[in-house]
Amino acid sequence: MAMTLDVNGKPLAVKAAPDTPLLWVLRDELQLTGTKYGCGVSQCGACTVLVDGQPTRSCVTPIEGLAAAKITTIESLGGAHPVQAAWVKHDVPQCGYCQSGQIMSAVALLAKTPKPTEADIDGAMDGHICRCGTYQRIRAAIKDAAGLTPAAVAPVAPAKV
Amino acid sequence: MNAPLTPANITGATRREVVVSATLVGGALLVGCSPGDLLSVGAKTEFGAFGPFIKIGADGAVTVVSKHIEFGQGNHAGLAAIVAEELDADWTKVKVEQAPAIAKVYANTGMGVQGTGGSSAISNSWDQLRKAGASARAMFVEAAANKWSAPVGEISVKDSVVSHAGSAKSATFAELLPDAAKVTPPAAPTLKDPKTFTLIGTDKVRRKDSQAKSDGTARFTQDVHLPDMLVAMVAHAPRFGAKVATFDAAEAKKVPGVVEVYQIPTGVAVVAENTWAAKKGRDALSVTWNEDAAEKRSSATILAQYKDLASGKTPATDKMKWQAFESKGDITKATGDAFEATYDFPFLAHATMEPMNCVAQVSMGKAKLTFGSQIPTVDQLNTAKIVAMLPGAVEIETLFAGGSFGRRANFQSDYVAECVEIAKKVGKDRPVKLVWTREDDMTAGYFRPIVHHTVRVTLDKDGYPASWRHRVVTQSIMKGSPMGEPKLDETAVEGTKGSPYLKATPIVDAQLIQPDVGVPVLWWRSVGATHTAFAMEHTIDQLARKAGKDPVEYRRAIYTKAGANRHLAVLNLAAEKAGWPKAAADGWSRGVAVHESFGSVVAQIAEVKLVDGVPKLGKVITAVDCGTAISPDQIAAQMEGGTCYGLSAALFGQVTLKDGAVEQTNFDTYRVLRNTEAPTVETYIVPSGNAPSGVGEPGTPVIAPAVANAILAMTGQGTTSLPFVKA
Numbered sequence: 069m070a071m072t073l074d075v076n077g078k079p080l081a082v083k084a085a086p087d088t089p090l091l092w093v094l095r096d097e098l099q100l101t102g103t104k105y106g107c108g109v110s111q112c113g114a115c116t117v118l119v120d121g122q123p124t125r126s127c128v129t130p131i132e133g134l135a136a137a138k139i140t141t142i143e144s145l146g147g148a149h150p151v152q153a154a155w156v157k158h159d160v161p162q163c164g165y166c167q168s169g170q171i172m173s174a175v176a177l178l179a180k181t182p183k184p185t186e187a188d189i190d191g192a193m194d195g196h197i198c199r200c201g202t203y204q205r206i207r208a209a210i211k212d213a214a215g216l217t218p219a220a221v222a223p224v225a226p227a228k229v
Numbered sequence: 230m231n232a233p234l235t236p237a238n239i240t241g242a243t244r245r246e247v248v249v250s251a252t253l254v255g256g257a258l259l260v261g262c263s264p265g266d267l268l269s270v271g272a273k274t275e276f277g278a279f280g281p282f283i284k285i286g287a288d289g290a291v292t293v294v295s296k297h298i299e300f301g302q303g304n305h306a307g308l309a310a311i312v313a314e315e316l317d318a319d320w321t322k323v324k325v326e327q328a329p330a331i332a333k334v335y336a337n338t339g340m341g342v343q344g345t346g347g348s349s350a351i352s353n354s355w356d357q358l359r360k361a362g363a364s365a366r367a368m369f370v371e372a373a374a375n376k377w378s379a380p381v382g383e384i385s386v387k388d389s390v391v392s393h394a395g396s397a398k399s400a401t402f403a404e405l406l407p408d409a410a411k412v413t414p415p416a417a418p419t420l421k422d423p424k425t426f427t428l429i430g431t432d433k434v435r436r437k438d439s440q441a442k443s444d445g446t447a448r449f450t451q452d453v454h455l456p457d458m459l460v461a462m463v464a465h466a467p468r469f470g471a472k473v474a475t476f477d478a479a480e481a482k483k484v485p486g487v488v489e490v491y492q493i494p495t496g497v498a499v500v501a502e503n504t505w506a507a508k509k510g511r512d513a514l515s516v517t518w519n520e521d522a523a524e525k526r527s528s529a530t531i532l533a534q535y536k537d538l539a540s541g542k543t544p545a546t547d548k549m550k551w552q553a554f555e556s557k558g559d560i561t562k563a564t565g566d567a568f569e570a571t572y573d574f575p576f577l578a579h580a581t582m583e584p585m586n587c588v589a590q591v592s593m594g595k596a597k598l599t600f601g602s603q604i605p606t607v608d609q610l611n612t613a614k615i616v617a618m619l620p621g622a623v624e625i626e627t628l629f630a631g632g633s634f635g636r637r638a639n640f641q642s643d644y645v646a647e648c649v650e651i652a653k654k655v656g657k658d659r660p661v662k663l664v665w666t667r668e669d670d671m672t673a674g675y676f677r678p679i680v681h682h683t684v685r686v687t688l689d690k691d692g693y694p695a696s697w698r699h700r701v702v703t704q705s706i707m708k709g710s711p712m713g714e715p716k717l718d719e720t721a722v723e724g725t726k727g728s729p730y731l732k733a734t735p736i737v738d739a740q741l742i743q744p745d746v747g748v749p750v751l752w753w754r755s756v757g758a759t760h761t762a763f764a765m766e767h768t769i770d771q772l773a774r775k776a777g778k779d780p781v782e783y784r785r786a787i788y789t790k791a792g793a794n795r796h797l798a799v800l801n802l803a804a805e806k807a808g809w810p811k812a813a814a815d816g817w818s819r820g821v822a823v824h825e826s827f828g829s830v831v832a833q834i835a836e837v838k839l840v841d842g843v844p845k846l847g848k849v850i851t852a853v854d855c856g857t858a859i860s861p862d863q864i865a866a867q868m869e870g871g872t873c874y875g876l877s878a879a880l881f882g883q884v885t886l887k888d889g890a891v892e893q894t895n896f897d898t899y900r901v902l903r904n905t906e907a908p909t910v911e912t913y914i915v916p917s918g919n920a921p922s923g924v925g926e927p928g929t930p931v932i933a934p935a936v937a938n939a940i941l942a943m944t945g946q947g948t949t950s951l952p953f954v955k956a
Contacts (some may be wrong), residue, residue: 084505084789085485088505089505092503092505093452095452095504096341096454096460096503096504096505097503099454100348100445101448101452102444102445102446103445104449104451104582104583104631105451105504105584105664106583106584106667107667107895107896108667108668108895109667109700109895109896109897110365111895111896111897112582112896114582123798125305129707141445142384142444143682145444146444147440147443147444147446152440152444156439156441156443159435159436159439159862159866160443161304161436161438161439161442161443162301162302162628162632162866162870163300163301163581163582163583163629163632164301164441164442164447164450164629165445165449165581165582165583165631165632166631167442167443168445168631171443175381189904190904190905194903194904194905195903196903197896197901197903198582198873199580199581199582199632199634199874199877199901200301200582200632200870200873200874200876201869201870201871201872201873201874201902202866202869202870203873203902203904204823204869204907204908204909204910205869207904224833225342
């Protein structure tokens with residue numbers, strides 16, 4: 069039974085069964101592989117996409133309820149979105165695997181709360197795991213993208229010897 | 230060890246000997262016999278004019294070929310910068326690509342085989358890439374000198390432009406490329422005086438992959454889609470060492486999209502047209518297991534047995550002996566009040582963000598792997614065993630990997646071999662992507678082993694260690710390697726062995742014993758230091774307290790006595806930046822720790838408070854001596870990340886076994902550090918003219934003892950086991 073999903077502004081026909089999690093439809097059928105599989109149980113946030121603007125764990129969201137929804141993935145941001153630019157400026161990624169999900173939640177946060185407080189950032193980002201430990205740069209990049217002063221993270225370059 | 234093998238006799242029956250003759254010692258792989266040539270038979274080894282590490286396109290763009298995988302460490306930035314510095318290339322246009330698997334050319338000079346590990350990517354490439362860059366630069370200079378009839382000594386290069394001031398001539402790399410490519414590379418190119426570096430050590434050296442890793446285009450194994458590709462999932466045994474007894478695939482085969490079900494050595498594999506079908510098929514399998522040879526002990530039982538060994542309640546045996554790893558003086562002559570402590574460390578999972586996975590395709594006489602290969606040569610050897618071909622002919626395309634922390638480097642190539650077994654069943658060169666779920670990944674073992682330390686120290690009249698008795702009990706990472714075992718498993722004691730505290734102590738009796746356990750164990754970011762740093766640094770703080778001395782002053786005195794100048798330098802830098810011994814803010818405590826690993830020394834001073842009994846971190850002042858700093862920004866990134874990785878384990882990390890079955894299956898039961906729990910790490914780099922040393926791992930082991938020492942300062946209580954948060 070085919071259904072149509074609105075992904076990144078395009079209606080796309082998909083063949084997957086209705087109980088298939090959105091994550092696997094995006095990755096395997098539509099080959100939008102920027103969205104990652106991390107845990108499959110809504111614990112790590114690597115699979116985060118926006119559904120009607122809300123950060124959503126695609127690994128536990130069957131497509132059957134999404135016929136009328138607008139789905140937005142990392143691919144739609146274009147690479148130069150202010151949040152992405154801040155991520156690059158701060159060299160946030162290490163292995164990079166969790167960052168699409170982190171970025172989607174940060175984008176949703178700033179869309180709703182352009183000048184987030186520390187507590188706002190906590191609330192938006194604590195559902196995301198980064199095993200490389202890029203957390204302080206994520207926080208700095210969000211503040212930078214929001215036009216707030218990020219906490220100083222620059223290392224002190226050694227003197228020449 | 231068999232007689233040395235040469236390419237001439239490595240055919241037919243002797244292939245197996247190639248596989249088994251590799252020897253692994255102390256984390257460094259040494260292959261028995263003319264390894265590079267031998268392991269590269271069948272590989273393509275032709276390169277362009279500038280050699281295997283540098284490609285220069287017709288547009289003059291420089292691509293640095295990295296023999297090391299990038300899974301977060303930032304090594305691609307550093308490796309590219311080494312080449313760009315010596316070549317005087319335009320850094321903004323330098324690209325990095327991953328080398329193919331060719332041991333002869335791309336071996337890690339510290340391992341003898343191609344592989345990334347031991348925080349060695351930069352250090353083992355330093356000389357090699359400087360020479361490669363300098364050689365390419367000399368070729369451009371000579372081409373320009375010839376063309377302009379100018380002396381070589383008057384030619385300069387900057388940002389990929391070659392110039393001669395005298396004649397006001399200049400040309401880009403692109404313009405000179407046809408001539409430069411014809412110049413014979415110099416045998417011994419002149420390297421720059423480090424004082425003249427303009428790129429290395431500056432904030433210009435930033436990651437080359439941040440854009441791709443921020444827009445979703447970075448390609449991981451998980452993202453590989455090839456025409457006609459199948460996706461495989463495997464039902465694994467619930468206990469280590471169990472085997473398939475029987476299985477029924479009828480229900481699995483009814484799942485739409487499931488193509489076939491195979492029994493393989495590690496379980497039962499379902500191959501399907503897509504990931505979700507493979508998972509549903511796998512879940513529908515009915516498998517019974519033969520557990521005759523399975524490990525059925527609980528982790529608590531294993532730890533109790535370790536403690537009985539350390540206390541002497543259980544004697545050593547002929548097969549399992551105590552091994553001295555540091556000894557001097559006569560411990561029976563030690564007198565006076567003793568400080569005694571024991572420390573217990575649990576199994577830890579690496580829990581990389583990208584669960585283990587691999588893409589393999591196999592046909593008659595051909596095998597190709599596409600994945601994040603950490604030790605390509607070993608992965609080639611293990612693949613070759615399964616498909617009966619020359620290791621060097623196994624093609625590997627290495628992709629980014631979503632973290633490793635040691636997990637992707639094991640002697641058995643566990644998940645790689647599993648994928649190759651399935652691809653061999655499928656055959657016909659059809660690509661098979663093996664996908665492990667988080668649960669597969671977390672329960673598969675290859676854990677940091679359980680470790681127990683017992684320490685007994687007496688102090689002299691001034692309060693400094695007079696005798697130090699140390700016992701370490703842990704399963705060996707090296708045991709059961711197909712490549713023989715070293716005399717002493719250094720990975721179990723490194724950091725206690727070689728400690729400046731032992732060096733400064735007149736009487737030392739330090740011994741190791743390694744019981745057999747049927748759980749696969751492995752290095753985990755910083756390896757032995759994951760526990761030795763804690764045992765040494767937390768002990769030292771408790772000794773300082775017993776002696777009534779400031780912990781920083783106490784360390785300074787011992788480092789001075791031991792001649793540990795680098796320890797002293799990082800400690801002094803961290804203390805200065807932290808304003809030690811200024812009191813911490815109200816409600817906060819501070820703890821210090823210092824440890825050397827992978828050639829680098831790190832000192833940290835951590836701000837800690839207890840919130841409902843749980844340690845909460847504030848600022849962590851970090852000082853590191855890692856030799857020549859190539860990318861200060863990425864060194865800081867590794868200190869930040871390494872600290873979070875170590876803190877995650879210290880606060881929450883533990884894998885437990887109940888009757889042999891792993892109890893933690895996902896991030897809901899294996900708690901890891903989250904954003905609100907992360908500290909702010911401030912990194913300061915000690916200036917150094919030494920060659921670069923490691924940064925990927927040395928930032929990990931210091932934070933746990935720093936936190937324990939802060940708690941000690943606050944409560945007077947020592948910590949005897951990790952994690953701090955038990956449940």
